[in-house]
Amino acid sequence: GEVLGPPQTVTLRTQVERPGIYALNVTVSNDRYGNNMRWGFRTNCPRYMVETARGHRDQRHEEPIVLGSPEVPAVVAFQPRAGEFSIEVGELPAGSDTPVLYAADGEQVGVLQKNEEGLYALSVPASVHRAAVPWELQLSSAYGAVYADGLTRWEAGDPIRDSCLWTPDPQSWFPLIENRWLLTPYRRVVYAAPGRAGELTLRAHNNAGYERRLDLTVEFDGDRCPIELASYELTLAGGEAAQVPVRYIMPQGDGPHVARVRVTPADTPEVATYSTIILRPGEAPAARLLDMPIELKPYAHENEQFGYLPDYPTGNQAYFDPRNRPYMRTAAGIATWRDEQWVETRVNDAISERPEVFEGGTFSLSSTKLAFDADGGIYLPATCNGRNVILRSADGGVSFAAYEVPGARGSIDMESFSGHNMPEGPPPFVRFRRTASDPNLRWRSLNDLELFLPEMVDGALVMGEPILLTRDCIGLSAHSGMPSAIVSRGDLVHVAWGEATDPQAEVPGVPTYVGAYDRATDTLREPDLIGYGPPANDGHNSPSITMDSAGRPHVLIGTHGRPFGYSERLEDGSWTEPVLPGEGLSQTYIGMVCGPDDTLHVVFRLWRSGEPYPNASHATLAYMRKRPGQPWEEPKILARAPFSEYSVFYHRLTIDQEGRLFISYDYWSTYWFYRNDHPGDRRAVIMSPDGGDTWKMAETRDLVGETG
Known part of the structure; x- marks a missing residue:
């Protein structure tokens, strides 16, 4: 607000039992940008750093240091960028002295001068020595905003991007930047039967810009150490990371049995830290049905709560071929279960x-979706040499042939299995090609939407000519939900899309259309307007389409923080008037499939208010279903965010040939500090064996089923 309330204080105490790098994360309800609160602190900790980290904005990331105590002087101590950089100070009180910048040795680097914008600014050339840190920006009044390259705004090559690290006390400085993420994750929980041996992996990282040696040691509670390392010394180049295998044998006794892997940089032995290994005898809660919802806590996600330690690739969602074999996109290819183990093919x-146009090029996979035909052929969208590509495998993902998609490059969405749609031949796909953006409306764009109906001709994939569906498509929002734009059965191919409208026109939302193409007659039917997804001109509002066992399409109209709209196609080819699955639901990001009994299953982000965040809203990962002939059931919360304010789950819902549901998700907080401090793969998979009644963490045996 404009007026500050009375000062409030709180004292936090903790007993630090062993050396390490520790963090205190301060957040404020309904103030993720830090506009409504001023805070300060005192501490008896001799070495500390401040990371200014607000919530994200949909623009270039900046973290200005805002000071609010004009009655006292201030120092901003920081590590300067190695190359040339600029520093500015704004909003200084009248009568303040000119800010001065000093190097770590006390030598004056320069005096900031007032520029035409009213900021005090200084440009520091790369030739000024940087042999020691920190540098000090000295202010006669601790009031104003500080901006600096490499500190509050970043470019590629900065040693620690997106982290505004500084301290008001130069004596508290310690080499955190070089030693960020020395060993992660910070904690691992393992369940196993007593006497059972196993291995887990930690990640060591050298964040310095030069080669360093990291020494590893093991600490343990009790009489006997339950873990050992394959190596106790690592030498890593600047910016390099390496896996640290940790072998364990579950001890006898009730437990928990606790050990720590400590990492000590040879050049900064005073900055050592550790990861904790907690061994618990017995079966992991992850192997049993869960009491839903999953209540994520800061630094206590699925492993810490349930002992979830998947031995399968978790980077993306699983899709299932006609024989119900699982396949997942990996960073460089696909993974599947073969010969009693998970194997990866790098495409x-x-x-x-490959055609000549792709000679010498590298293929980059462009979607996390996989598609199949009825014979088990696998199809992957990709790009190479500036062109769209479809990669096809006829041998279960062992090898791939590359085929060019004609025309200018765009984003491809292939028909993937959603319950009752396994194409006999190559799956149809659509391409979104952006033709215009709106500088005044961030989420409005215009896209050509093209339909492709590929065929196999003499053993080769022939794309055919694109079929233009519209020039006004608003695009596809696929990072969460992974909606389906296309579904087919026999000769009929159905495509759902949303359109941009004139910003000056009053419309209730993004108009959602469904078009149908009849391959038997080579006829594109006039698209049907199904309904509107509010708000208008919002690219989040992608619809999703699936079909039931009779081949009847069902559509959910995408929205951004509003109730979805549901419509189904009738026997006469018309569509029902959209109905809301629930009144007042703040829904976004559709994931939808159809079960063997024609139940519709939907997963989405749902905003909630109240407990456990009584003064703020929070995000949940929610599920709801519609049984045939019945109204939509009430949403069920599957997972709750560990913080209030903005969050997404990057969720993707898929279904196997037996109707089992799988949800891959990766929690993402608005708060930069939490994301910065939580590196690595955090994606998890839950599954329901009974159509959404119960849920558990997915294991390999759940994914491979009888194929294993």
């Missing part, structure tokens, strides 16, 4: 044939 090592 660039597995190209068996």
Whole structure:
């Protein structure tokens, strides 16, 4: 607000039992940008750093240091960028002295001069020595805003991007930047039967810009150490990371049995930290049905709560071929279960044939979706040499042939299995090609939407000519939900999309259309307007389409923080008037499939208010279903965010050939500090074996089923 309330104080105490790098995360309800609160602190900790980290904005990331105590002087101590950089100070009180910048040795670097914008500014050339840190910006009044390259705004090559690290006391400085993420994750929980041996992996990282040696040691509570390392010394180049295998044998006794892997940089032995290994005898809660919802806590996600330690690739969602074999996109290819183990095929090592236009090029997979045909052929969208590509495998993902998609490059969405749609031949796909953006409306764009109906001709994939559906498509929002734009059965191919409208026109939302193409007659039917997804001109509002066992399409109209709209196609080809699955639901990001009994299953982000965040809203990962002939059931919360304010779950819902549901999700907080401090793969998979009644953490045996 404009007027500050009375000062409030709180004292936090903790007993630090062993050396390490520790963090205190301060957040404020309904103030993720830090506009409504001033805070300060005192501490008896001799070495500390401040990381200014607000909530994200949909723009370039900046973290200005805002000071609010004009009655006292201030120092901002920081590590300067190695190359040339600029520093500015604004909003200084009248009568303040000119800010001065000093190097770590006390030598004056320069005096900030007032520029035409009213900021005090200084440009520091790369030639000024930086042999020691921190540098000090000295202010006669601790009031104003500080901006600096490499400190509050970043470019590629900065040693620690997106982290505004500084301290008001130069004596508290310690080399955190070089030692950020020395060993992660910070904690691992393992369940196993007593006497059972196993291995887990930690990640060591050298965040300095030069080669360093990291020494590893093991600490333990009790009489006997339950873990050992394959190596106790690592030498890593600047910016390099390496896996640290940790072998364990579950001790006898009730437990928990606790050990720590400590990492000590040889060049800064005073900054050592550790990861904790907690061994618990017995079966992991992750192997049993869960009491829903999953209540995520800061630094206590699925592993810490349930002992979830998947041995399968978790980077993306699983899709299932006609024989119900699981496949997942990996960073460089696909993974599947073969010969009693998970195996990965890197597509660039597995190209068996390619047209001349792709010679010398590298294939980059462009979607996390996988598609199949009825014979088990696998299809992956990709790009190479500035062109769209479809990669096809006829041998279960061992090798791939590359086929060019004609026309200018765009984003491809292939028909993937959603319950009752397994194409006999190559799956149809659509391409979104952006033709215009709106500088005044961030989420409004215009896209050509093209339909492709590929065929196999003499053993080769022939794309055919694109079929233009519209020039006004608003695009596809696919990072969460992973909606389906296309579904087919026999000769009929159905495509759902939203359109941008004139910003000056009053419309109730993004108009949602469904078009149908009849392959038997080569006819594109006039698209049907199904309804509107509020608000208008919002690219989040992608619809999703699936079909039931009779081949009847069902559509959810996408919205951004409003109730979805539901419509189904009738026997006469018309569509029902959209109905809301629930009144007042703040829904976004559709994931939808159809079960063997024609139950519709939907997963989405749902905003909630109240407990456990009584003064703020929070995000949940929610599920609801509609049984045939019945109204939509009330949403069920599957997972709750560990923080209030903005969050997404990057969720993707898929279904296997037996109707089991799988949800892959990766929690993402608005708060930069939490994301910065939580590196690595945090994606988890839950599954329901009974159509959404119960849920558990997915295991390999759940994914491979009888194929294993």
